[in-house]
Amino acid sequence: MAITKSELICDLKEFIQDELTDSVYYQELARMAPTRMSQELLMEMSRDEKMHAEWYMKEYCRLTGRKYKPDPVPPPVICNYEQALKQRILEETNAYEAYGKVYQSVCDPGLRQLFWNTRTDEAQHAMRIPILLHEMGVDCDIKVSHYSMID
Numbered sequence: 001m002a003i004t005k006s007e008l009i010c011d012l013k014e015f016i017q018d019e020l021t022d023s024v025y026y027q028e029l030a031r032m033a034p035t036r037m038s039q040e041l042l043m044e045m046s047r048d049e050k051m052h053a054e055w056y057m058k059e060y061c062r063l064t065g066r067k068y069k070p071d072p073v074p075p076p077v078i079c080n081y082e083q084a085l086k087q088r089i090l091e092e093t094n095a096y097e098a099y100g101k102v103y104q105s106v107c108d109p110g111l112r113q114l115f116w117n118t119r120t121d122e123a124q125h126a127m128r129i130p131i132l133l134h135e136m137g138v139d140c141d142i143k144v145s146h147y148s149m150i151d
């Protein structure tokens, strides 16, 4: 089903804030990471999210003729690195689904490419998080992860 221009603008504002929030969140996780490899992966994810926000801001500007002024992102409070990573798998897969829906509801080739690219990055993030869990010596057994994520 097609999305209207005003719906898309509204979605873009939400996506920009989410992406900026995620970027800061991964930065904080990188600070807590137990290994150099984890730190580098998390910083790469943080940069990806910032880039997504910039792509969406560019699109917002193209559609509205106005520059989007993001709300300030409060610093994240992360108590448990492992739980935070598991939660991120859910968030990343949700973003993958959300961007996929927008991809299907727009006709403009540039917009479709944009949502395809961000969707691909979010899937890549979700698929890389088990590496981070493994790096901390966590057993990534799917059942164990599943039960602990839904409690």
Ligand SMILES: [Fe+2]
Pocket: 019, 022, 048, 049, 052, 095, 118, 121, 122
């Ligand atoms: Fe993103």
Ligand SMILES: [Fe+2]
Pocket: 022, 049, 092, 095, 121, 122, 125
């Ligand atoms: Fe992501």
